[in-house]
Amino acid sequence: MNVNLPQQTVRTELAASLGGSPTSDIMKKMSPASKLAKRPLSAPQMLKLRDVDILVVEDRCKGCSFCVEFCPRDVLEQDPRLNIRGAHPPRVKDSSLCVGCGVCEEICPDFAIFLIEKGART
Amino acid sequence: MSAVQHPLEHYTRSGMIPHIWCNGCGDGVILGEFLRALDELKYDINRLVVVSGIGCIGRISGYTNTDSFHTTHGRALAFAVGVKAVRPELKPVVISGDGDLFAIGGNHFIHAARRNIDVTVICSNNFNYGMTGGQSGPTTPIDAYTTTTRYGNIEHPFNLAHLAAASGAVYVARWTSIHVKRMRESIKKAINKKGFSFVEVITTCPEEYGRRNKLADPIEGMKWLREVSVVRSFIDPIEAVVQPDKIVVGEFVDTEKPEYSDLLLESTRKVQANLEKEGKLTNVAL
Amino acid sequence: MRGDLPRLRHLPNREGGENLRRDVLTGTYFSLGDVACAEGALAAGCRFFAGYPITPATEIAEHMSRRLPEVGGVYLQMEDELASMAAVIGASYAGVKSMTATSGPGFSLMQENIGLAAMTETPCVVVDVMRAGPSTGQPTKTSQQDVMQAKWGSHGDYEVIALSPSSVQEMFDLTVEAFNLSEVYRCPVFVMTDEIVGHLMERLAIPKPEENRLVDRKKPTIPPSQYLPFRADEDLVPEMAIFGEGYRFYATGLTHDETGHPQTDSPEEHARLVQRLCDKIRKNANRIAKVEGVFLDDADVCIVGYGSVARSALSAVVEGREKGIKIGLLRLVTLWPFPDQVVEEVAAQVDKILVPEMNYGQMVREVERCAGRRKVESLPKLGDALHTPQEILAHALS
Numbered sequence: 001m002n003v004n005l006p007q008q009t010v011r012t013e014l015a016a017s018l019g020g021s022p023t024s025d026i027m028k029k030m031s032p033a034s035k036l037a038k039r040p041l042s043a044p045q046m047l048k049l050r051d052v053d054i055l056v057v058e059d060r061c062k063g064c065s066f067c068v069e070f071c072p073r074d075v076l077e078q079d080p081r082l083n084i085r086g087a088h089p090p091r092v093k094d095s096s097l098c099v100g101c102g103v104c105e106e107i108c109p110d111f112a113i114f115l116i117e118k119g120a121r122t
Numbered sequence: 123m124s125a126v127q128h129p130l131e132h133y134t135r136s137g138m139i140p141h142i143w144c145n146g147c148g149d150g151v152i153l154g155e156f157l158r159a160l161d162e163l164k165y166d167i168n169r170l171v172v173v174s175g176i177g178c179i180g181r182i183s184g185y186t187n188t189d190s191f192h193t194t195h196g197r198a199l200a201f202a203v204g205v206k207a208v209r210p211e212l213k214p215v216v217i218s219g220d221g222d223l224f225a226i227g228g229n230h231f232i233h234a235a236r237r238n239i240d241v242t243v244i245c246s247n248n249f250n251y252g253m254t255g256g257q258s259g260p261t262t263p264i265d266a267y268t269t270t271t272r273y274g275n276i277e278h279p280f281n282l283a284h285l286a287a288a289s290g291a292v293y294v295a296r297w298t299s300i301h302v303k304r305m306r307e308s309i310k311k312a313i314n315k316k317g318f319s320f321v322e323v324i325t326t327c328p329e330e331y332g333r334r335n336k337l338a339d340p341i342e343g344m345k346w347l348r349e350v351s352v353v354r355s356f357i358d359p360i361e362a363v364v365q366p367d368k369i370v371v372g373e374f375v376d377t378e379k380p381e382y383s384d385l386l387l388e389s390t391r392k393v394q395a396n397l398e399k400e401g402k403l404t405n406v407a408l
Numbered sequence: 409m410r411g412d413l414p415r416l417r418h419l420p421n422r423e424g425g426e427n428l429r430r431d432v433l434t435g436t437y438f439s440l441g442d443v444a445c446a447e448g449a450l451a452a453g454c455r456f457f458a459g460y461p462i463t464p465a466t467e468i469a470e471h472m473s474r475r476l477p478e479v480g481g482v483y484l485q486m487e488d489e490l491a492s493m494a495a496v497i498g499a500s501y502a503g504v505k506s507m508t509a510t511s512g513p514g515f516s517l518m519q520e521n522i523g524l525a526a527m528t529e530t531p532c533v534v535v536d537v538m539r540a541g542p543s544t545g546q547p548t549k550t551s552q553q554d555v556m557q558a559k560w561g562s563h564g565d566y567e568v569i570a571l572s573p574s575s576v577q578e579m580f581d582l583t584v585e586a587f588n589l590s591e592v593y594r595c596p597v598f599v600m601t602d603e604i605v606g607h608l609m610e611r612l613a614i615p616k617p618e619e620n621r622l623v624d625r626k627k628p629t630i631p632p633s634q635y636l637p638f639r640a641d642e643d644l645v646p647e648m649a650i651f652g653e654g655y656r657f658y659a660t661g662l663t664h665d666e667t668g669h670p671q672t673d674s675p676e677e678h679a680r681l682v683q684r685l686c687d688k689i690r691k692n693a694n695r696i697a698k699v700e701g702v703f704l705d706d707a708d709v710c711i712v713g714y715g716s717v718a719r720s721a722l723s724a725v726v727e728g729r730e731k732g733i734k735i736g737l738l739r740l741v742t743l744w745p746f747p748d749q750v751v752e753e754v755a756a757q758v759d760k761i762l763v764p765e766m767n768y769g770q771m772v773r774e775v776e777r778c779a780g781r782r783k784v785e786s787l788p789k790l791g792d793a794l795h796t797p798q799e800i801l802a803h804a805l806s
Contacts, residue, residue, distance in 0.1 A: 055126060060139065064146035064340045070300075087145070106158065106302040109150020111128045111139055135658070138669070171651045173498075184658055184669060189651040191501060192660035193494060194524045200491035204498025204506070205651060207482045208456050212502065212652045230494075233487040386482065393477040402430060 050100030052115040054092050060112035063087025067104035067113050073097040076104065133157040133167075135187050142181060146340020148299035148325025149179045149246055155302055156217065156244065157186065159309040171205050171214045173198045175222035178253045179246040182217045196226030199234045202241045210383035213240065215313065220247040221259040224280055228260070235289035235318045239382040242312045242319045245282060247364075248327035256330030263366050267334040284359040286320040287375045293319035294359060294375035298347040299326060301371060308373060317381045324369055413474070415440035415467065416447065419611070431479040432617040439612035441605045442467035442509075444576045445535055446475065447612075448583030449507050451620055454533070455481035456506040458495035460488055460514060463547045464603040465537040468509035489514035493521035497530045501659070503650035505587055509535035511603075512554050513544060515561065522596050523562035524661045526685060529594035529638070529646065531625055533586045536598060537606040540792065549792030550603035552715055552766040556773075558598045559744045565682050567689035569696055570598040570744040572714040576610035582741070588623040589696065593688055594645050600743060602766065604716040604794060632656060638681075639666040644688035689745055697747035700739040701754075703729055707736030709804045710758045712751070712775050714740040716794055717764050723797035724804065735804055746774045755779030762787055762804045764795045 054075070061083055067090050068076045075098045079091040090104075090113060105114045131139075134157070143149045160167065167188055174183040176195035183190035193201045202214035216223075223231050223245050234241060250268050251257040258268040258275050261282065265274045286294045293315045297305040305323055312319035326332055326343030337343040347369070354362065355372035362370040419436040432451045439447070446468050449457070457472040459465075473483040482499075486492040492508045499506040510518065515536045525532055538554045540546035558570040569589050571582040583599055590597040628635050628647045637657040640646045649655035662670040663678045671677035689696065703725055704710065713721035718739040728735035738754055740747065751774075755761060761779055763772040764787040772786040787803050789795050 057128065062140075062145035066146070066341065066344060069341050070344070103302070105129075106154065106306075107151060107300070109143065109147055109154065110141070111130065111134070111154065114128045116126060135669075167656070168652060168654050171502075181670075184660065187656055189656050190658040191498075191528075192658070192662065193497075194520050194661055197490060197494035197521060197524075200486060200494035201498035203484065203486075203491075204456070204458060204495030205502045207484050207495070208499045208504040208506075209502040209652055229487050230491050233491070390477040390480065394480070397430065397478055 048099045050102075050115070051118045052098065052100040053118055054095065054098060054104070055114055055116055056089055056091070057112045058089040059084045060110050061085070061087055061089035062110055062112075063089070064109065065090070066107045066109070070107050071104055072101060073099055130154065130157045130161060133160060133187050134185055138185050141185050143178060144329045146326060146328045146343065147178065148248065148323065148327070149182065151299040151302065152179070152217070152244065152246055152305075152323050152325065153182055153185055155306045156182075156309055159306050159313065162306070163310055163313065165313065169211065169213050171202070171212050173202045173205070173214055173216045175218040175227060176253070177219035177222045177251070179217060179219045180222060180253075196222055197230065198222065199227060199230040199241070199243070203230075203234050203237070203239055206239055206241055206383060207386065210240070210387070213242070213313065215242045215244065217244045217246070219252075220245060220249070220261040220282070221251045224282065224285070225260045232285070232289040235286060235291045235320070237382045238290055238292060238317045238379050240316055240318070242309075242315070243321070244309065244312075245320070245322045246325050247282060247322055248325045248331055250327060250331040252327045252330045256327075256334060261364070263364070266331075266366070268331065269334075279364070281360065281362065281364060282322045283320075283362045283374050286322075287359040290318065290379070291320045291375060292317035292377050292379050293373075295320070295373040296322040296324065296362065296371050298324040298351055298369060298371060300344050300347045301351070304371075311373075311376075317379060324364065324371075413443075413471075415443045415471070415609070416612075429617060432620065433614050434616045435614055437612045437614065438609055439576055440467060441573075441576045441579045441601065441608045441610070442537065443471045444579040444612045445509070445573075445583045445599065445601070445606075446471040447614060448580035449533065449587065450475055450479060450481075451580070451614065451617070452505065452584040452587035453622055453624075454505045454507050454587060455479065456484075456496070456499040456504045457481070457508065458484040458486050458492040458499070458506070459508045459510065460486055460492055462489075462511045462514045464539055464606050465509040465511050465514075465535065467606070468535060468537070489517035490521060493518040493525070493534070496532050496534075497521060497525050497528065500530045500532050501528075501651055503652075505531070505591070507533040507535065507587075509537065511537050511539045511547075512541040515554055515557060519557075519561040522568075523564060523566065525596040526562065526566035526568065527661050528659045529648070529685070530596070531590040531594050531648075532596050533583065533590055534596055534598050535583070536600050538600065538602045540790075546792060548603070550716070550766060550794070551790070551792075552600075552602055552717065552770070553768075555600055555743055555765075555767065556770045558600055565686055567686045568596055568598060568744055569593065569689065570600050570742070572740055572743050573599065573601050573605055574715055574718045574739065575605065576608055576612050578741075579605060580612055580614065584620060584622075588621070591623045591625045592645070593692070593696075594625065594648060595689065598744075600715070602715045628655065636666040637668040638664060640684060640688075644684050644691065693745035693747075694749060696742060697745050697750070698741040699747050699750050700737075700741055702737040702739070704736035704738065704754060704757075706734055707758055708734040709760045709762065710736050710738055710754050711800060711804060712738045712740065712761055712763045712771070713765075714743060714771065715766075717766060720795045720797050721764060721800050724800035727797055728801050728804065733805065735801075740771070743771065746778075748778050751775055751778040755783055759783070760785065760804070762800070764789065764800050764803075766790070766794065
């Protein structure tokens with residue numbers, strides 16, 4: 001149960017220091033595990049789960065940027081344009097990085113981004 | 123190009139998306155995963171009755187393309203019990219919030235669980251009453267700030283997984299809105315499970331709870347969920363704590379127990395068999 | 409049948425013949441009022457009861473728990489009255505005729521969901537066997553103290569139908585009528601009885617099934633793709649789809665439009681909905697409201713009574729007529745919608761109206777509204793005591 005990661009130290013320190021929301025203190029000391037998510041891969045190691053296009057329903061987007069943040073391959077970025085809601089929808093930075101994992105589609109709360117098999121568009 | 127639709131489009135009521143939930147609200151994620159679960163199960167949608175209560179998540183029944191009912195505050199489960207009792211072939215899914223299910227609705231929750239009636243409950247737990255502006259509720263963590271706990275909350279919160287398990291639920295799981303895949307798998311299991319199943323989803327509420335507890339940015343909220351969650355499936359639910367620095371997620375209960383509608387049918391059949399023996403039962407459709 | 413069902417003792421059936429159906433126990437009985445109400449529900453097609461025990465309505469729940477499995481129905485004892493009413497709405501929307509039974513304290517608890525039933529146009533029957541209140545009051549003693557609550561109990565503007573049985577036979581007949589009315593008008597219908605009638609044992613005649621006129625709710629006549637759950641016909645009542653038949657409709661307690669979806673911003677939509685919910689009863693008030701007039705043609709004095717008080721009033725009127733006094737009785741069979749027109753007509757004709765009630769003056773206000781305060785006298789009686797005929801006659805003449 002108690003694996004010896006640096007996280008252990010982080011939590012004990014927090015227990016002692018109250019005042020201000022505990023969550024803000026945690027965020028200041030992000031564990032190494034989550035930093036690994038953004039490590040870029042070089043092209044030969046790319047393994048595609050699905051070969052897909054990314055479609056964005058721009059005017060549904062409320063600008064939360066979950067898709068941008070949680071894409072494990074850093075495929076998306078915020079479009080500098082504003083949509084009809086005054087939010088920045090996502091746009092594809094580099095589609096060759098996309099492995100078709102589907103996290104963007106799943107994590108979007110607003111049905112604003114989804115994947116479609118290449119060639120499946122009618 | 124515009125002929126292509128979102129793969130879950132036909133599971134939503136036409137014209138109702140975009141929904142009313144705030145930017146970054148976990149409720150939107152729950153809606154998406156619920157519909158995705160139905161899609162993956164190839165579930166017979168006409169069997170479902172989505173029942174919700176009052177609260178932000180309560181609006182969900184207006185977005186799903188199913189038979190839906192939006193009840194008074196706290197009474198979604200009692201309504202669902204009535205539906206299931208008379209139409210055991212239907213599957214009610216109650217999707218509601220921490221306050222609706224466990225404050226005003228607490229009594230109905232524990233009794234529905236006790237009866238082990240075949241209903242799935244998905245609880246969006248965002249630690250406050252979002253719809254009315256962010257007041258404290260039965261799951262607000264100690265010391266947290268809400269509009270009615272300006273000096274810090276002094277009430278102990280419920281451990282919902284423990285409460286559900288103790289009341290008799292046969293399937294209990296807790297995930298957060300960042301655990302999209304595992305939440306979806308639990309929802310699928312819960313819907314297919316015969317008996318009272320409970321899936322708690324800890325969600326962010328950036329506009330209300332988040333804003334007052336340094337989680338105003340939706341992404342910071344999701345990162346916090348990812349950071350403090352730890353998967354401990356099948357530990358004793360009483361140890362599956364929910365605290366600002368630790369949220370224990372996982373599946374905690376997955377067991378079997380005779381289900382209410384089955385017991386009811388069995389009991390009814392016995393009564394009628396006895397009447398038939400006495401020659402008193404004719405001309406009545408069963 | 410003897411000893412088979414307690415409190416429903418079979419008397420020799422003058423029509424002869426065996427009971428062929430378990431849901432309509434044709435025959436003549438010596439029955440408890442509460443039990444007659446339960447039998448009436450079953451004969452009307454009720455197959456779901458959700459309730460909570462409360463004196464003096466418990467016998468209805470007990471009898472339903474015994475009889476519903478016999479006819480393939482469901483009895484659910486819920487954890488409280490709020491849950492009972494919620495379950496009744498759920499079962500009704502699942503397509504089953506449903507009811508609950510309670511007394512004052514439970515009636516209060518049910519009010520919020522009664523509002524939901526009114527708002528979602530749910531056919532359902534709620535029986536209130538009235539006892540002395542307010543609050544816990546005198547649980548085993550009679551009263552008529554909830555009659556105004558039946559109309560005004562929940563918040564907001566809505567209309568309901570409330571019937572008032574005066575005898576065990578009427579407990580049966582008016583419960584059947586209550587189910588029919590709730591199906592026609594898609595609204596909650598109340599059977600407001602008092603503990604005396606509920607706990608009385610009297611002769612009950614259960615007719616043959618073919619003699620019972622039963623009504624079912626309007627089913628959708630169009631396919632799901634075109635169905636709008638709250639689009640009303642000319643009679644202001646929408647067709648009702650039920651769960652599990654592919655209609656996939658949405659119903660909410662929020663103000664809504666024809667599609668059922670919330671309309672929380674528009675004053676026009678709110679007015680339109682609330683007016684229709686009320687008008688569907690108000691515009692049909694004359695057809696719904698039932699009264700019984702006895703010796704009214706040439707009366708100078710009229711007693712307006714309902715429930716068990718009407719029985720005393722009837723004795724008073726008969727006694728008065730034997731003494732040559734021109735006295736008549738207007739018995740309210742329907743409390744809501746109030747029979748305005750009839751009361752106005754009677755008021756125009758008589759010099760005095762006496763309203764005896766087992767409360768501190770409730771329906772008398774409605775009578776005053778229609779007849780003018782000058783002509784109307786209230787005769788309240790609190791505590792577990794029924795007005796005597798002599799007392800009613802004395803006040804009628806003074």
